[in-house]
Every structure is written in structure tokens, then in C-alpha cells.
Amino acid sequence: MVLFDPLGDDDPLEDPFSDDPFEDPFDDDPIGGDGDDDLEDALEKTSPSTLLAFITAVVLVHVGLFGASIGAMLIGFRGRWTLGSALVIGGVFALVLAVVTYRRYRNRR
Structure with missing residues (x-):
């Protein structure tokens, strides 16, 4: 008995997206650029105080939002x-510290 294949594919187990250039995000960039070198150049050009202030503010905002939202859900x-x-x-204290970190860095520049 022969089953009808509407797509005409010979192998039903073959990956239909095997030729997709966006399938492997860690493969070489199909356009030709290298994102790792761009990131490395940007980090070398950034001052250590800017990077430290950014990372500190990001971590404090994440901790603040997590703590405040989990706390509110526990109460509610x-x-x-x-x-x-x-x-x-x-959480609110961490958010206030993030604002203080940002303003202190902004006023120092």
C-alpha cells in the first residue's frame, strides 16, 4: 500500500529546515560579521567606572523587582x-539604591 504524500518529499523524517541559516545561533554569522569582536571592542572602550555602575544598577533593579513582586504575592x-x-x-530599598547609584554616576560625569 502506497500512502499519498501531498508535499512530495521522499523522506518524511528529513528536517525541512536543514538549509535555514538561522537554525544554529552559535554558527558563523551568515552576513559575515563577528559579534564577539564587536562586544569585546565596546567593553575595552568603556571605562571601568561606567561598567561597574551599570552592572550594579542592573543587579539592584533585578533584585528589587524580584523582592517586591514576590513579597506582594506572598502578602496577597x-x-x-x-x-x-x-x-x-x-525590594524597595534595592530599587532606591539603584536610583542612587545611577544619579551618583550621572552627577560624577
Whole structure:
């Protein structure tokens, strides 16, 4: 018995996207540029104080948002006021520290 193949492919297990240039993100860039060299050049040109202020602000914002949101959910969904309040206060404090870090760096420049 022969089954009808509407696409006309001979091998049903063959990868239909095998010729896709965007399939492997770690393969060589099909356009010809190298993103790693561009990133390395940008990091070499950036001053250490700028990089430190950026990383500090990013980490503080992430910690602040995580703490404040988890704390609010603990209070709202579980009724855990002690732990939730501590996380919200800690998260807000981390966000305030991120703003202070940003403003201190901005005023120093």
C-alpha cells in the first residue's frame, strides 16, 4: 500500500529546515560579521567606572523587582505578612539604591 504524500518529499523524517541559516545561533554569522569582536571592542572602550555602575544598577533593579513582586504575592495570595513585608521593603530599598547609584554616576560625569 502506497500512502499519498501531498508535499512530495521522499523522506518524511528529513528536517525541512536543514538549509535555514538561522537554525544554529552559535554558527558563523551568515552576513559575515563577528559579534564577539564587536562586544569585546565596546567593553575595552568603556571605562571601568561606567561598567561597574551599570552592572550594579542592573543587579539592584533585578533584585528589587524580584523582592517586591514576590513579597506582594506572598502578602496577597498566601497572607504571609511578615515575610512578604520584609521582601517588599528589601525590594524597595534595592530599587532606591539603584536610583542612587545611577544619579551618583550621572552627577560624577
